[in-house]
Each structure stands twice: as structure tokens, then as C-alpha cells.
Amino acid sequence: MFFSIVIPLYDRPQEIDELLESLTQQRYSPFEVIVVEDGSSKPAKHVVESYRPRLDIHYYEKKNEGQGFARNFGFVKAKGDYFIVFDSDIIVPQDYLRQVANGIQRGGWDAFGGPDAAHPSFTDIQKAISYSMTSPFTTGGIRGNKQHVGQFHPRSFNMGISRKVYEQTQGFRLSRRSEDIEFSIRMIQQGFRVGLIPEAFVYHKRRATFEQFFKQTYGFGKGRIDIYKLFPRELKLVHALPAAFIFGLCSLILLNLINFGGLGKIPVLPLLCRIGNIVFVVYTLLLFLHAWFTTKNIRVAGLGVVAAYTQLVAYGLGLMDNYIKCVVWKK
Template sequence: REDLKTNKINQGNHGFEFTIPTQYQDGKEHTIQLLDKNKNPITKTKYKQAQKIKGSIQSNIKGNLIKGWIAEIGNDKTIDAYLKIENQIYPLTANIFREDLKTNNINQGNHGFEFRIPNEFIDGNTHQIELLGPDHERIYEIDHIFNKFDYENNIERFFAYSMISPEIELPTTESRKKILAVMNNIAKYLLYQVNEMPLVSIIMPVYNRENYISNAINSVLNQSYKNFELILIDDSSTDNTVNIINKFKDDRIRLLKNKSNMGVSKSRNIGLKESKGKYIMYLDSDNDWEPDYLKATVGAFETIPDADALYSGQYVYEENKDNLKFIRYGTINKGLLKNRNYVDLNCFSHTRKIYEKEGGFDEKLSRFVDWDLILKYMTNGKMYSIPFVLSNYYFNIAENSISSNQDLIDQSTIVIEKQEDRLNSKVLNYDMKKNVSVIIPSYESLNDLKECLESLFSLKAPWLEIIVVDNNSSENVIKYLVELKNEGKIKLILNKENLGFTYAVTQGIEISEINNDIVLLNNDAVITKNAIQLLQKAAYELDNCGLTVPQQVLPANTKTINIHVPFALKNRDCDVNLSANHKNIINVPLFHNGEFTEVSFAPFFCVYIKRETYNKSIGLDAELGRHFRSDMIYCNYVRTVLNEKIYHVSDAIVYHKLQQSTSTLKEKSQEEHDLLYVQNRWSEEEQEKYGFKRAKWDL
């Protein structure tokens, strides 16, 4: 401490910090004494901390059930609490015991609550939910959309919805029961696809599981598929686990013993090295499988010859089989899977080939090792989602943990950074079939614009033409753009008024090289390596494709993330082009690898348009969609009139920053802002100038 050094207390290295235990944070006055090593008092002071009310609402809301906690620190009694939704206030009883609360010193942990949202709020709109204390003071708040989703007897709609919300709360509706019954039939179908009987290796690490291990082993021995080896790796258990294992007399069981406790990753890797099977599966010692799990999974591998890895659904129980909480299954969504793992290792399997090529678990990670392996195999191989549910998972504490354990945060960050490195290091062997003109409509946001253009310049691509159409930005933006034009880096159109998105991009297309394909790009978007090439490759290799769109990755904590992807963790970046809000995912195949997903619409923050498609169309509609709406009009025109398809390309990633242009225009002119961004119209003078008419229905 500098003040100690200044006051000549040696070199100042004698400060300390100490967190007062929660039992003394009770509003009462306490005497605090500083003692020397012999416990003689040196100094003392009085301490009194006001009682504190704390609480939170979980961000991962399943269906219409809200979970959370609220407590007065230092007081284990239940306090009066309320939920406020819009203007409605509902009383809460927060008296559910949660182990995670107790672990984190929230009294004795008896402060959890559950609350079912009234049907009036299950309407597909965003609602603000506030947790209030005894005096109606705000403790915590979130925004959430409660989607009333009816699959209408259509499993493709379920596949689509599961891509952005991969959990089914139980008990469930008749509509969802029909879908789950279809998934049971899919499992039965796969049983009949098993013609050969290749060896399956099952890896099961175990440590002090004497109460659970028999159940896990029996669930393997009771499988309808019999050609397997069960490799148990005992991680130096100190209880009766090994003796229980040795009671099983079956030649298919192999027990390996670690001389010391090495951890689950090292143990699994030991099992992988000893395994001999064509396919490799995992079962934890406290979970189990339904009898047909192995056979249905082998049937899926036999049905999909290019599959390197598969995953299926899972029944999730709280503590025991009498308390089934929900079903976890989501058709693969690579963007969401990078944001948050919804694939459990107990229903994940892979080939020996991908293991030998990519290696096993990262032993440097203490947490999220399964997520890391799944991302690795998904990125460097082909992974498919298989819609059946034959795995059982049991958890003992509530998922909405209040823990802010730094190790967990750091470990998840490491996994995400590793995934970024994998994506950046992927080599794309593709020769461009056509040159590309990137059209950027621009208004203000100089820093965003610079980052956008630099991401394009860094490609150093001879096939790339960059066109910026500026909508009357301020002098510093114009100066920057003119310098780039003079250097020959861009083509430039400078408008004397803000004409909006649609007119500007049309201007840009008109001066583009006539044979070039077209990319429309927001000035706050950042292109990643290979994104444009991947979009073009998909556009020309996919049947009857007219448009392709990338992942639209929003920055962490963007307000709209959960509007588009309800299951996503809001505090991490996430792709939102596959969207619950847009309801745009269509024609999802039975077994999906997530590489390309057909969509009905995607916002034109970034879109690849084949020149042939554009020439057959009538262009974007600037008359009826001055700033927005034109992307939706164009997507539907391409799909219905031209009968061409639109695909989301998961490996093409474009980051979409939080643009300042809208607020800048609002500061300059509220009237112009409302006309452009709210009403989406032309003024009467502008209609006459550009030959536009206002539609009769645009009241």
C-alpha cells in the first residue's frame, strides 16, 4: 500500500483484506479486534452492516417456468417477495432449498422459488420481469419472450424450433407428445438399420461411486446390442467401488486402475487408448441408458456413412427416476453450440477414425472438457443430430447456480478461445468462380466503418470490389472515404441526403462490375477470413440456391440475443440468423449436420446474392421498403417467384456490432429519424423527386 510506504511503514507491503462472514452481516453491531501472533489486541473497531436483500432470476427459462432465489443475507427466514411482469405484481414464496445457495453462503440455502408465467404473457412478445423485495424495491430484472409454439403435427417445425430452444419442459402438451412419439418411432426405425455388428467401445471413468456404479453397468449389460466392450477406469477410488465392479462376471467388462487420482479427462483418455471399437461411446457412472441406446446409435452410424460423430436426446431427472424434469434435444446449431453446450457426453458418440485424427480430451482443462471435445469433432469432422431420446441424466442441484466461480468463467473462456482458433485455422481449398462486389451503405459510425473496411482490405483479394454508398455523413467520415477512393481502394457514391438502406444498396449495385456477384454488408459488420468464399461456395454447390447468409454473431450482452435464441447465454457472443423471432428455419432434414440450414428469411446485414439471381429479380424494393422491410420482400420474392432457396452457412461468420447510426440521426433530426427508422417512408417531396408512391395500405 502506497500510504504505508509514504508513512515509512517499511516498504509498504503490509496491507490485508478480509471478507466479513455472512453470519455477521446481520445489521447488528460487532466489535472487530486486530490481534498479534500471540492473540494480544492491537486495535479494535466497531462494525455494523445493514441487512442486505439479494436475489436473481435464472436466464435459462424453460417453457413458462421461472426459477430464482431471493434472501435477506444473515436471516434464514423466508421474506416477502414479488414478481412484476409488465404492470402485474404477483407474490412469491421463496422457500425451496438449493444446495448451490448454501454452498455460496446464502444462509442455509432455503430461498429458491419457482413461478409459472400466466398464459396472458405467453404471446411471443418481449416482457420485462422484475424480482421485487418486501418493499417492492427492485432486486433483479430480465427481459424474456415466452413463445407459445404449436408444432401443428409437424416434426419439421419441431426440428426448427429445437435449433434455438433445445429443451422440452415436462409435463408437456399434446402437440409435443405427438412429436416425442415420432422420435420413439425414429429410434425403432434405426434399430432395423443395423446389418453388421461392429464392436462398440464404452468408456466409463469412475471415482467413489459405490452407490451408483451397479446401475450404470447393468444399463450397459442390458443393452439389446451385444457386441461391446465396457472399459471402466477407476480413478483410485477409496470406497467400495472396485469391489462392486469385480462382482460383475462378464468378459466384455475391462477394469483399468489408476495408481493415483488423475481426473476424468486423463481417465477417459486412458480408456480411449485401450479401446478397440469402431464406434466409441461414453457413459458416466451415475447415469444410465435405455436398453436400445447402443443399437439405435449404431443404426444411425450405419445410415449416415459420412458421420464422424452423433448425438441424440436425453431425459433429465432431478436426483432420481421419479422426478423427470425435462427432455434435452436440439437439432444441431453450430452457432448456439459455440455459445452454450446442450450436448451431453452420455448421448454423444464418435468413430475411431475421428479420434485417431483429432485426439481425445484436453487434459489441461478441469471443466468443460466434454464441450471442448464436441466442438473439436464438430469443427474438424461431420457431426449429426439424431432425434431420439434413450439416455438418462441425473442432476442433484439446481441449474441456475448463483456461483461466480472465477475458475468456471476462465475455463469456459478458454474453450471458446480454442474454438475461435480452430475456426480461424481451417483451410479452405476453393477457387472463386466469380468476382464479388461488396456494397456497403454507410451513415456516420466512423470507427465501425473503418473496422468493417479493414476486415475487407485484410483479405487482399483480387476478386473483390468494394463500393461504399454514403448517406450524407459528417465531414470526417466523408474525408476518410474520399481518401480511400483516391487510393483506389473503393468506389464511392456520396449522397447529399439520407436515402436509407435500400436505395443506397441499389445505387451501389448499379455501378458494380456487371458480372460480379453481390454482397450487401452493413457498415458495422466485420467479415472474417473465408466468409465470402464460403458463402459463394455454398451458393454454387447447393441445389437451386439463390442467396446465402452467414452466422450473424452479436456481441455478448446484446439485448436481442435471447429474443432470437431463447436458450443462448446472453453474456456470450451468439449467432442470431437462425431466429425464433423471425421463425425462419425451414425444411430441416431428419439427420442434420448443421453445415447448411435452409431459411425463409435473414436480415440483410450481410447477404450473398448470385448475379444471375439478381438479374432475374426486380431488385430490392426501395419504394415500399425505404430502410427496412426490403430484405423480407426480396427473400420471399426469390423463394416464391424465382423458386430459389436461401441457405444459412454455418462456417461463414460475420460479426455484427452495435451500430451508433440510428441514435446519431435521432440526435440530428427526430423528424428524419422517425420517417426513416420508424415509419419507413418517403416524404411527399421525396416521393415526387424519385417517382415513388405510398401504398394505400400504408396508413
């Protein structure tokens, strides 16, 4: 089974260096690597060329159109039986391709995805964000694991498709924001076998700061409404939970201000505040303890709580923003 690894790249020479270095350690062959420079102002050609002695690697440059169309460009150049898509900000474990080959043979998948994890070399914030994006106590826990909600949709940081899938679907139709979800839904609708290979995980760096993480997850929330416009049945109740979280948190803050400020004389108000405060304290404590148990690092656990709240608020705001614009105002 011959694999073509396709990596879209935009102004990330340092990241691609770490990714390519990890690919030199693969315990499986044959495979090729296709790097598509998508109109970068900081090209990484010199980095890619330095790996020619150790990898079957090909470098292409094109005008900037976004990561979806950059991947399609790579698919056209690919020679493999299966095309594997990575983001540039990952590190690939040594047994990854072997696990993929075994998973395809075992499951008969036409397309697949795998989970992500935090590498020991990542910063504490990156580890905290990785925890939040895979935690069962956030909506991140519905994606890329054995307990995912509904049909599994591979994500483009770790996705693979057969040549047949590409030839029939022609790849990505969207180039930015939720392009991988749209592609996954379309593959399933066309009858292809799409599944998760749990053992085929990658180390995903995510964002380096909470500000960057907020912007990213805000975009994820907006992207969910983009998907809703294309596939109305794909908007599930679980996707609205971050918006409900924001409503509950804001309501609790307001009720506490009214209660402690003596601005209202509602008999049931103290009880409502007490119940709400207990719920949020228990939720936060569960987050912290689970993050501590998972990461074995108390500082990462504390940052994991910050990451979880950041994720829920940002996703919820993005979803509500795009819902109002696209569904209510029909812009």
C-alpha cells in the same frame, strides 16, 4: 459394428452399479465396457467385478487427472470400432446401442451425441433439473435436441466417436470443465461429420440438490469463457442471456424498491415497474405451464421453475466471473 463403452469414475460406486445393471439389458451386441477409476478414495472394483458374468467388462485404476484424461486412458484400451462415453450418473435404455448403430448408418457420423431425459425413478428435484436442462425456456434448451442453436456439440454424458476420430485427434486435450465442448469443436474443425442421434437418449440423473446444481451450472458458465479463450468465435449471443437475465432481475427488484418505498419521484417509474413485473410473471407462468405439460406433475413443475432460475443465475454468474478474471483482468 463393435462398440467400446468408456466410463470414467470417481467416488461413485452406487451410480456405476445402476449404470452397469442397465447395460446388461441391452438388446444389441457385441460391445465391451471399460471402467476407468480415476484415483477414487471409494473404489468400485467390487461392483464392477460382480458384472463379469453378464458383461464383457474391464476395470482399470489410474491416478487422479480428471475425467477427460480418464476417457483417453480408456480409449487406449478400447477394441471397438466406435467409442461411446458415458458419465457414471446415467441409466441406458435397452435399445440405446441399436439406435446408435442405426443412426450411424443413416447419418454417416464420425462422432455423435444424444439427448437426455428423466427416468421415472428419479427424485422430483432430479426431474425438475432435467426439465430445466432441456427446456426451450432456458439456455438448456439449446443443447442436445433437434432445435439446438448453431453447430451441434456432443456432450460427454452421451457421446460417441469413431476409432478414426480418436487416432487423428488423440482424444481430450482438457481434463476438466468444458473438455467435451473443446473436443467437439476440434472434431468439427478437422472435418469430421458430427451430429445428433435424437433416438439415442439416456436417462441422466443430474444433481440431487439445488445447491449442487448451482455449483455445477456455475462451472458451466465459467467453462464457456474457457472455450471463448480457445475459440473466440464460439461465444454466441445466446450464451450471454443468463447474464442479461440477472441484470434484468436485479434491475427490476431495485426499481420496485424505489417505487414502493417512495425513494424516487420519476414519472415513468411506475410504468417501467409494471411492464417489468408483467414480463417476469408471464415468463415464470410459461415456465410452470410448460414444465407441467412436459412432466405431467404439478410439484415437479413448481420445482422446475426453481431449477430454471437457479440455472440461469448460476450460469450467468459463472460466465461473468470468469469473463472479468480472464478477459477484463487477463488473469
